[in-house]
Amino acid sequence: MSKQPVEQFLDSSRLKQAYINGEWIALSGNAPFDVINPATEEPAATIHLGNRDDLNKAVAAAKAAFPIWANTPVETRLAALDKIIELIEARTELLANLMSLEMGATLAYARGTQVPLAAAHIRVARENLAKYEFTEMRGTTAVTREPIGVAGLITPWNWPLYQVTAKVGPALAVGCSIILKPSELSPLSALAFAQIIHDAGVPAGVFNLVNGNGIDVGEPMASHPDIDMISFTGSTRAGVLVAQAAAPTVKRVGQELGGKSPNILLPDADFASAVGPGVQAGMRNNGQSCSAPTRMLVPRERLAEVEKLAAESAESIVIGLADNELATHGPVANKPQFERVQTMIQRGIDEGARCVTGGTGRPEGFDRGYYVRPTVFSDVTPDMDIAQEEIFGPVLCLIPYDSVEHAIQIANDTVYGLAAHVQSTDLDAARKVARQIRCGQVLINYPTWDPQAPFGGFKQSGSGREYGIEGLEEYLEIKAIVGFETQA
Known part of the structure; x- marks a missing residue:
């Protein structure tokens, strides 16, 4: 009897690999880590965790890919986003099963909520990109918005695919290259998403994934001089540590943190x-x-x-x-x-x-x-x-x-x-x-x-915004070109 897609995925070598520069490669860190099924308290899968060396490879790949991706026509990026949406929807059952195993969602909830809302973030990024004006004139000055560069994305375990797409969608749309570190507690759907990115034909180096913990991968991401921004979702305590690590390089830090609504x-x-x-x-x-x-x-x-x-x-x-x-x-x-x-x-x-x-x-x-x-x-x-x-x-x-x-x-x-x-x-x-x-x-x-409603916090709930146009603009820098047009 042939194995079901989820069984094939759990048996595949990619659980113990990183996705860097368009390839699944062995991790330097190579530390085994059990992903626990919360319904049984038993391991659902074993992944490998990376380290600073793996991160450095991913950053080098993203840095090299950035100028190429940033200068691709909007139509090319739209086509990539369309393909990602198509593949998420086609692989709903696999993604739902993986989320059930990694964080306990019922299959009905994963199918009906977790996966569709994740696809919606890519769809919104695509819709906003299609109509976004990257340049506006103010008299003779051109105000342009350009991709910020290499984006480091750190996502939590509670909405493991939804939070990934909320960040990856707009970052890809505007032309950033990406390193993703999903939570090591619920990494399976993120690994499946990396395969979707690959199968969608996103160029090598534009999207990279390194599994790891906060000490060995998360902190080095925040402090890395070649990462231009960090987008972090998680606890306020961890957000403070990310901001502290990022401060010496004066990079942009977007944070969606705790709440008591x-x-x-x-x-x-x-x-x-x-x-x-x-x-x-x-x-x-x-x-x-x-x-x-x-x-x-x-x-x-x-x-x-x-x-x-x-x-x-x-x-x-x-x-x-x-x-x-x-x-x-x-x-x-x-x-x-x-x-x-x-x-x-x-x-x-x-x-x-x-x-x-x-x-x-x-x-x-x-x-x-x-x-x-x-x-x-x-x-x-x-x-x-x-x-x-x-x-x-x-x-x-x-x-x-x-x-x-x-x-x-x-x-x-x-x-x-x-x-x-x-x-x-x-x-x-x-x-x-x-x-x-x-x-x-x-x-x-x-x-x-x-x-499309922007989402983010006041006070210790974070800084910056996700979703909608505001979420797209988190990944853009503003440049003023004075004298762009000749005065009359």
């Missing part, structure tokens, strides 16, 4: 239809999203009503194995995250918050795997750790407020400022509140995801 239910909101979607949004991808609205702010007099609705929604979540078509949620992605979530749930109990549903330990019926009970806390005060720290799991805090002004104060009372939600039947009221929340993106009444 509020969801304000204004007094006039339709609570019966607003609470449930808010719970599901906070627990989407098992709460492993930096923008997850994990603080639900509600009028104090409506708290009991919200508790009941929130518990019902959390208890409707079906936890199961990847191939269970009825399952909405699998395990959290890795052991450190499982332990972190368990610690924070216990801390919430110790702090005096009231556990409405969920709690510590695995859900009933699971004695292995990094499965977490969807948990709702009430009577949470803004100073509690569970209201201030990013838990990154399916844990929701219900925080009562006494006035709209009080709600806005609570919403802004964290070190983060990534995203927020506002629910109201009065659109003008929602808009007024949205303008007062210090964060990079506000969503009113659970709108459809918009990949």
Whole structure:
């Protein structure tokens, strides 16, 4: 019997290689590293991790390829992006299976959300490139935007393909060359994406991938003098280290970091239809999203009503194995995250918050795997750790407020400022509140995801923007050519 595509992929030598200068090559580092399936706690695959020597090879290849790719016609880059989109869609099943193995997404969620949203980032980059004006005239001065150069991309484990394409799409579109370091905890879909880049005919050296950890590859990427910018998505703690490493070379650093996003239910909101979607949004991808609205702010007099609705929604979540078509949620992605979530749930109990549903330990019926009970806390005060720290799991805090002004104060009372939600039947009221929340993106009444909406943070949630035109321009430098035209 012939092997299925995922089996063929896991048996292939590329898991132990880097993709550099258009070829799969052996890593100098060659350190084996098990990728753990969070549903079984057993290895799903073994990859090899690279080191500084591997990174240097990738940087040399990207540096040599940059001037050629930067000067290719827009039509050539558009055609490459079209082919990448086609191949992502054609290989949905392989990519979905790999993400299920590496970070625990159910197959249904990986097929229906993780892969399509990843393809959407490439599609948006293609659409924006097709209409982008790289030169504008200001009198006799030409203001041009040119690719910044070699881009180092460091991506996280929670949305392993989605975050890759959010960076690779615009970088490729404008003419940058790339070195990608995916998270070593969930690298499989990124390796499959590298093969897609190869099969799409992207020229050698334009895209390179080196697996590795933060010490041996991530830090040298940030400090490398021949890398012109770093785009990093991950924790605020790690983001600070990346910025410090990058500082001596004065390169651009774009960072999408942590969040503790509020969801304000204004007094006039339709609570019966607003609470449930808010719970599901906070627990989407098992709460492993930096923008997850994990603080639900509600009028104090409506708290009991919200508790009941929130518990019902959390208890409707079906936890199961990847191939269970009825399952909405699998395990959290890795052991450190499982332990972190368990610690924070216990801390919430110790702090005096009231556990409405969920709690510590695995859900009933699971004695292995990094499965977490969807948990709702009430009577949470803004100073509690569970209201201030990013838990990154399916844990929701219900925080009562006494006035709209009080709600806005609570919403802004964290070190983060990534995203927020506002629910109201009065659109003008929602808009007024949205303008007062210090964060990079506000969503009113659970709108459809918009990949053209710029995304990024205020405060310790990062700097720079991804998605949309703003995400494209992160990879561009501005040049003014004064006297470009003769004065009349």
